Amino acid sequence: MENRHPEKAISVLLKEQRLYPPPASFVKSALVAGKAARERLQAAAHRSSDKFWDSAARELRWTRVWRKTLDWKPPFAKWFVGGRLNLADNCLDRHLDGPRRNKAAIIWEGEPGETRTITYLQLHREVCLFANALKELGVKKADRVAIYLPMVPEAAVAMLACSRIGAVHSVIFAGFSAEALRERIVDAGAKVVVTADGGWRKGAVVRLKDAVDEAVAGAPCVESVVILRRTGGDITVYEGRDHWWHRLTAKASCDCPAEPLDSEHPLFILYTSGSTGKPKGVLHTSAGYLVETAWTTRYVFDLRDTDVYWCTADVGWVTGHSYVVYGPLAVGSTIFMYEGAPLTPHPDRFWSMVERHRVSVFYTAPTAIRTFLRLGSDFPRRHDLSSLRLLGTVGEPINPEAWSWYRDVIGGGRCPIVDTWWQTETGAILISPLPGATPTKPGSATLPLPGIDADVVDKTGKPVPLGSGGYLVVRRPWPAMLRTIWGDDERYKREYWSHIPGLYFTGDGARRDKDGYFWILGRIDDVLNVAGHRLSTMEIESALVGHAFVAEAAVVGRPDEVLGQAVAAFVTLKGGRTPSPELKEELREHVAKAIGAIARPSEIRFTDSLPKTRSGKIMRRLLRELATGGAIKGDVTTLEDFAVLARLQQDEE
Numbered sequence: 001m002e003n004r005h006p007e008k009a010i011s012v013l014l015k016e017q018r019l020y021p022p023p024a025s026f027v028k029s030a031l032v033a034g035k036a037a038r039e040r041l042q043a044a045a046h047r048s049s050d051k052f053w054d055s056a057a058r059e060l061r062w063t064r065v066w067r068k069t070l071d072w073k074p075p076f077a078k079w080f081v082g083g084r085l086n087l088a089d090n091c092l093d094r095h096l097d098g099p100r101r102n103k104a105a106i107i108w109e110g111e112p113g114e115t116r117t118i119t120y121l122q123l124h125r126e127v128c129l130f131a132n133a134l135k136e137l138g139v140k141k142a143d144r145v146a147i148y149l150p151m152v153p154e155a156a157v158a159m160l161a162c163s164r165i166g167a168v169h170s171v172i173f174a175g176f177s178a179e180a181l182r183e184r185i186v187d188a189g190a191k192v193v194v195t196a197d198g199g200w201r202k203g204a205v206v207r208l209k210d211a212v213d214e215a216v217a218g219a220p221c222v223e224s225v226v227i228l229r230r231t232g233g234d235i236t237v238y239e240g241r242d243h244w245w246h247r248l249t250a251k252a253s254c255d256c257p258a259e260p261l262d263s264e265h266p267l268f269i270l271y272t273s274g275s276t277g278k279p280k281g282v283l284h285t286s287a288g289y290l291v292e293t294a295w296t297t298r299y300v301f302d303l304r305d306t307d308v309y310w311c312t313a314d315v316g317w318v319t320g321h322s323y324v325v326y327g328p329l330a331v332g333s334t335i336f337m338y339e340g341a342p343l344t345p346h347p348d349r350f351w352s353m354v355e356r357h358r359v360s361v362f363y364t365a366p367t368a369i370r371t372f373l374r375l376g377s378d379f380p381r382r383h384d385l386s387s388l389r390l391l392g393t394v395g396e397p398i399n400p401e402a403w404s405w406y407r408d409v410i411g412g413g414r415c416p417i418v419d420t421w422w423q424t425e426t427g428a429i430l431i432s433p434l435p436g437a438t439p440t441k442p443g444s445a446t447l448p449l450p451g452i453d454a455d456v457v458d459k460t461g462k463p464v465p466l467g468s469g470g471y472l473v474v475r476r477p478w479p480a481m482l483r484t485i486w487g488d489d490e491r492y493k494r495e496y497w498s499h500i501p502g503l504y505f506t507g508d509g510a511r512r513d514k515d516g517y518f519w520i521l522g523r524i525d526d527v528l529n530v531a532g533h534r535l536s537t538m539e540i541e542s543a544l545v546g547h548a549f550v551a552e553a554a555v556v557g558r559p560d561e562v563l564g565q566a567v568a569a570f571v572t573l574k575g576g577r578t579p580s581p582e583l584k585e586e587l588r589e590h591v592a593k594a595i596g597a598i599a600r601p602s603e604i605r606f607t608d609s610l611p612k613t614r615s616g617k618i619m620r621r622l623l624r625e626l627a628t629g630g631a632i633k634g635d636v637t638t639l640e641d642f643a644v645l646a647r648l649q650q651d652e653e
């Protein structure tokens with residue numbers, strides 16, 4: 001497989017020369033049609049980015065118009081200063097006066113196979129009921145609410161209910177362990193946790209409420225837990241603290257005016273991994289976030305009222321926030337949402353749903369595409385996928401082989417592919433084709449969107465020549481950018497604005513080709529990208545050393561055909577402890593329990609010492625080369641003890 005070795009994968013990307021102009025049939029009715037139209041937008045945004053974002057902002061409903069577009073006191077930005085709006089009002093109420101009133105907002109399918117369709121009017125009602133239920137529990141403006149739910153419509157309801165009353169939501173991916181959940185609840189100081197008795201995944205029930213009980217036992221800030229009945233399984237209900245969702249909403253009024261909120265009112269916290277062991281709470285605020293997610297949803301996905309739009313991301317990740325809930329509902333789209341695992345009960349589950357619900361825009365991750373590619377083309381070919389007209393990818397660089405398969409087998413050769421680059425921190429897509437206007441190259445996210453000043457630079461901030469690699473940065477603020485890290489302005493400054501003076505550093509390496517196209521080369525910090533999910537090496541290491549037998553651990557990423565990167569851990573044991581296959585298994589489980597199944601190492605190697613520099617820094621590069629199966633080629637002159645290397649290489653054999 002071509003991406004076994006990172007150097008090789010990059011050179012494959014560098015050699016990729018194919019150029020696909022947008023299909024003529026697509027351009028004919030595209031919202032941005034043709035190169036000239038794109039360049040006009042780009043030029044307008046370049047002349048005055050304030051005017052460009054002002055006109056995007058006017059697409060929304062405001063209760064008070066902003067005085068100033070951008071207030072930039074580096075590195076702190078305020079957008080649409082003095083304005084007031086409400087996100088739920090824009091995503092719901094605004095659509096009720098016109099033809100979207102009775103249009104499907106959400107079409108949902110549970111893993112066991114049941115379906116639900118919820119119109120905008122119905123969704124509005126559900127959100128009002130739940131918002132009043134939250135108020136009943138004492139939730140006030142700016143209070144934090146943790147949401148730990150499966151992919152059910154109520155996840156969107158809970159998020160929108162928070163934004164309706166100005167509460168700040170923190171959605172925690174339901175695959176995270178009780179321990180990870182507790183850490184996030186405590187950091188945000190959440191007053192209420194919204195969960196379900198369980199959710200369906202791979203034919204089994206994930207016992208969410210048990211994890212919440214364990215987490216909340218160590219989170220004194222939590223006053224109430226709301227439980228959605230999803231699976232009907234046995235759970236413990238703690239009198240006084242726990243409340244059933246259906247009981248609360250049965251008593252609630254459906255009259256809940258949307259609270260007018262300041263443009264910079266905090267909307268949500270979303271935890272993501274950085275280069276230290278402690279997850280960081282990325283803070284997004286209201287107006288700028290919605291302006292840009294709505295704009296990008298409309299133009300990157302070229303959305304129309306007749307589309308059925310399916311983004312396969314879970315609401316636990318930023319993609320689920322921006323491109324399942326807020327962006328698509330703001331533009332009045334019909335969202336398709338699926339609860340469960342992609343291959344359950346059969347490997348053609350996704351394609352069966354595309355066929356039955358006539359999905360027209362489909363947005364997923366390269367890791368999923370590679371999984372499907374390996375299963376073979378028969379599964380998609382069993383289904384009529386002719387409703388699809390546009391495909392998207394996000395989360396990691398897509399290898400050209402997967403790109404071509406996606407285009408030919410899923411898209412039938414007629415659908416443009418938008419490879420969208422962005423991050424939890426950016427809030428919205430920054431680099432992507434406009435599908436009716438940007439010729440695509442397999443593996444490249446192409447060009448920055450209008451209004452986005454991205455570049456590839458060296459350590460001093462100087463642009464590198466076309467063709468050379470460097471750091472991916474953004475020069476000027478954009479409306480949906482993170483405002484800070486929850487409770488830690490210093491870390492915000494340090495992690496994003498101090499690596500390269502005056503510029504936002506993304507943590508990614510990139511290269512621009514002769515046409516100025518961006519090729520993302522992946523993370524250059526201590527962050528792994530496993531199946532499109534961000535994990536910090538230090539977070540996994542601290543989980544490992546949390547085990548009583550472990551003295552020291554070093555975690556690196558190893559290229560993996562399906563996951564993109566897999567977690568490889570080097571572990572030294574405390575004196576008197578002996579390595580064994582059982583202990584390996586125990587340590588893998590230990591990590592899964594501490595963080596979640598996504599962090600479970602694919603590989604653990606025991607060693608009696610780790611390669612270190614004289615100053616005691618672990619030489620990850622050497623470990624990476626070992627984990628990748630290659631010989632150690634790089635510079636080893638700073639290595640303290642050469643014998644370690646020899647032993648590590650021997651362990652291999």
Ligand code: WT7
Nearest residue numbers: 394395396397419420421422423424520523534
């Ligand atoms: C990191 C951000 C944004 C939603 C999903 C992940 C990588 C993201 C692409 C792409 C190459 C990509 C980057 C980025 N990434 N999209 N289209 N091509 N790499 O969000 O967990 O915040 O991770 O994902 O390395 O920095 P996230």
